[in-house]
Amino acid sequence: MKLNLRSISFWVVLICTFSFTNSVSAQKKKISLKDSLDNAFDVSDWVIEAHGFIPIPYIITEPALGYIGGAIVPVFLTPKTPYIDSVGGKRKITPVGPDITGGAFFYTANNTWGAILFRSGTWKKPRIKYRMATGYADINMDFYRTFQNVGEQKFEFNFKSYFFHAFGLKQFKNPKWAAGLQTLLLFTKVGYAGTVPDFVTPKELNSNVVSVGPIAEFDNRDNTFTPNKGIKTRLDTYWSNNVIGSDYNYGKINFFINAYKPLLPNLIGGIRLDGQQALGTAPFYLLPYIDMRGIPTNRYQGQADVLTEAELRWDFNRRWSLMGFGGTGKAFDDWSEFGEADWAYSYGTGFRYLLARKFGLRMGIDVARGPEKWAYYIVFGSTWLK
Template identity: 35%
Template sequence: MTAALAAVIATVFSAAQAEEKEPLSFIDSTDGQLDMSDFLLKHKGALPVPVVITEPAVGYGVGLGLLFFSGPIAEQAANSTGNERNRIPPNVTALGGLYTRNGTWAAAAAHFHTWDDDRYRYLGAVAKVDAHLDYFGLTSEPRAYTLRGDALLQQFLLRLGNSRWYGGVRYVFFDSTSSFTGGNVPDSVSKFERNQRIGAGSLILDYDSRDNIFYPGSGSLAEFEAQFARIGFGGTQNYDVYAARGFKWFPLMHALILGLRVETKFSTGDIPFYAQPYVDLRGVQKGRYQDRNAISTEVELRWDVTPRWSLLGFTGLGKAYGRLESFSQAQNVTSVGAGFRYLIARKLGVSIGIDVAHSKDQNAFYIQVGSAWR
């Protein structure tokens, strides 16, 4: 099966092979398994990521993403044995699009770049979206609405001394048009405006000790953000969001890794209803539980069955609260699931796989590139 899949991929990219001096192979010489490291690094190819969408918020759909890897770190990895973990990340360019059966579509492009041995980090993205979503408020009956717009993200981080801390700034702009089906706005939506712009500047503080940015086996990632949306930044509303998230991976024993995740957001001011924090868990509909503030936690246990294959199980808990309900009144949201990963690019530490998750009255599965936590 592995050999057949490798033959199909080699046929698809035969044009790239003809232009390269080195023969193109999708079989790793060290273990004889399917691997795209050389194609991505030496032949400057793209990692295709098929997207099968089962997100309850938008229904079933399909999409495709392409990941390109480059830069000095990628070049070093191309000539490495691949047994070591590369803590310094490669440069990554991503292109993608999706479409679902309820008419939702989106297209995006992004680029992540580092300089000076990862002392400087840049992230930029542009996107266009036409989404058909549901707003719940306090009721269990959703109200359909449409959200269209163009988005821009720019971020720059600087390493603080020789530490693993980074400080920097982020800017987000979103020019949107929203409307509820039938024109009836729910009572729980305050100060509804059909046309809105979000212009938000953020101060960012990051800590990153992960051994690999795609699928960590040890280390931590923490981020603290103070976001200020202002008319002076190009928006139509003034509001603030204070966010913190932390991921930690503990190697318990050989091939067994425990992961912990905590993420929380607090908002104040005139925040648009669609931008309010929500419970973010696999298996839970995006925006289903949404309010002024939200907290989400997950525990994940991963077993590296072989150097290539991993199995994992996870469970999560979260709640949204603040304006519609107090913390004690807000519903506890839980989810549970399992998944697998295959190490598709050994020299980069890039894996792909599927997660299947369940929460109250909802089921979903996700095609993942590396860790689900980003």
């Protein structure tokens, strides 16, 4: 995978955006693609006034999926007016992120493909944030296991899955705090060429996962897409049981905290802490794994994982930024093994362009190096979006 392919895709975003605007040129109100503050290219007014979409061509460089592939992701943004509250006798204005509607079709070099529809937004009157996604995926993916006297071995699987995921969060009077429920429905058929490995049970070859669980969140970031300051933290769980129609009885606990702080007027620091814990016997393809730039999906997997990642964003002018980041994590099967488990490291750099100033949306490219390979990413907003 070459960096120039990613660069081409980034500029295709801008070209496609400009081209699609021609379809609304017949409207009475002329919509500019230049920001009134600096006369630079900006799609804020077009998204707000023309109800346009941002067509994101995405180059997939995930090593577990064949190193190269592509996706088309049209994203519609619908602005929302802020909450206006009275706290302690004072008028308080709290921004509300835009509703986001989109879809995706993807295909990779190892014949992985799929289609997804997604929606996230806010029902303002009851103060409920929600997110939902559904789709089908035919995935060819590598998993790794280490065996005594043999060492590490790679196994190539095929997964045919229908899925639905959704959550709803009721915001409290202070909308920074929210709590609610989430659900996951996953219907999967697993294929393997040859004798099925011992770590895969017969049940896992064709099974249904039905999970529900509570979720709690705190979010005081100043921006949904590319924050400059604030914290987002979430604790959520999944519980899967035969009683609700699942083929599995297991639990999973997830926790993360993403924090941002201006270190200088034009230097933004960010730090991420993330951890997962599986309880009981989860299907092998849903076990926790280290999820960081530069590290293949499911490359380091276990009953639990922890990781931390830090990044710096230098806004060297109003529109353009340079990125630097690095992190480490480990996956293991039992906390007694934590000290013996190896740390996996990654680091990299990238750039951002302020594509929609009124939404605080930056977009760009990251290049990252993990323990084994380089990887490249087109970033829409933040890589830590959850």
